[in-house]
Amino acid sequence: MRRVKLFSVDALPYRQPIPVYGYRFGSRKKTLAVMGAIRGDEVQQMYTAARLVRKFAELEKEGAFAPDCGVMVVPCAGQFSMNVSKRFWPLDNTDINRMFPGYGGGETTQRLAARLFEALEGYQWGVHLASFYLPGDFVPHVRVIDTGYQPNEEGLDFGLPYLVIRKPYPYDTTTLNYNWQVWETHTFSVYSRTTDFIDEDSAELAAESILCFLAKRGMLHSQVPEGVLRFLSEKGLLGSEVPKGSGTRIVKEEKLINIHNKKGGILIRYHHPADHVREGNLLAEIIDPYTTEIREKILAPKSGTIFFAHHAQLIAGHSIVFRLIV
Structure with missing residues (x-):
């Protein structure tokens, strides 16, 4: 060396x-x-x-x-x-x-x-x-x-x-x-x-x-x-x-599916990279940072494997939360 x-x-x-x-x-x-x-x-x-x-x-x-x-x-x-x-x-x-x-x-x-x-x-x-x-x-x-x-x-x-x-x-x-x-x-x-x-x-x-x-x-x-x-x-x-x-x-x-959120808030993830999910599975929730009420539920649009997952817990609206391989 x-x-x-x-x-x-x-x-x-x-x-x-x-x-x-x-x-x-x-x-x-x-x-x-x-x-x-x-x-x-x-x-x-x-x-x-x-x-x-x-x-x-x-x-x-x-x-x-x-x-x-x-x-x-x-x-x-x-x-x-x-x-x-x-x-x-x-x-x-x-x-x-x-x-x-x-x-x-x-x-x-x-x-x-x-x-x-x-x-x-x-x-x-x-x-x-x-x-x-x-x-x-x-x-x-x-x-x-x-x-x-x-x-x-x-x-x-x-x-x-x-x-x-x-x-x-x-x-x-x-x-x-x-x-x-x-x-x-x-x-x-x-x-x-x-x-x-x-x-x-x-x-x-x-x-x-x-x-x-x-x-x-x-x-x-x-x-x-x-x-x-x-x-x-x-x-x-x-x-x-x-x-x-x-x-x-x-x-x-270009074949990866981007999954966006609509609301900003605190991101609570229920799935991680390499997880195989089915269409309709709950992937994450966005909760209100002041009341912890659920502002949005993010569901899998198709069945596939999670390739990427956002990890910062404070997330702005319209971000890429997951990328999915189908």
Whole structure:
């Protein structure tokens, strides 16, 4: 294991420059890069990357990496935002993951994106431990943006319950995932259950899925990590719609059903990601924050598996409360 300083985040008010480190394993060839936290609330993503650093260090000692395999993990590039508990860049509330490939002569977040992209460019494969724009919990899954630059089916090698294929929207063109693909890196976003707090089970699953990908792609001499499906089943992370022998179900994101609430208030959830529900089941209630009277009951519009569930207990009206796979 070699820790290298990729760049420093400087020009910070009342702060010394903050170094951004990467951890290299195996050969010097650019085979796989893993990006952890970019935003300031991505505690789970940083923790998952840190677990990978430990696992890769152990594998390197065992001589498990193929001779021509070089891996880099960047646990965190958003330390300043994380230190002050802000999801976006604290000084202007901009999102670094909407600034790629960056611009060295631009605003602070554009310069940071440019430095980070320079460090990550040129790898054959890239994995972003990503978070969603809505606060909530997911079924662990791997996601690809369908740009046409790569075979999406490579995502099956992670062995996660779902491979979600997303058609790119204009705002996707400034994300790390999209630009990695444009610069000829085959790229995947891995989502675990949480963002702003640590869920050890799904962090372990995300780390194991990346080891699974490495093994299936011939980058590890060791066997494909056993027990990924068993782990999913034991921890309740495997939806009943996914056959236990097949491992992964391909889902097109436009086919997911968004379930909205009409009223704002306190959200009381009765179902969670990976739960299979039937049409008409009570999924959640919105209660009045002053009287606890029920303002709205949210029912399943169709039978399916819950893919995403909003977790913030104070919720505004007309929000996405659940996303459903049917």
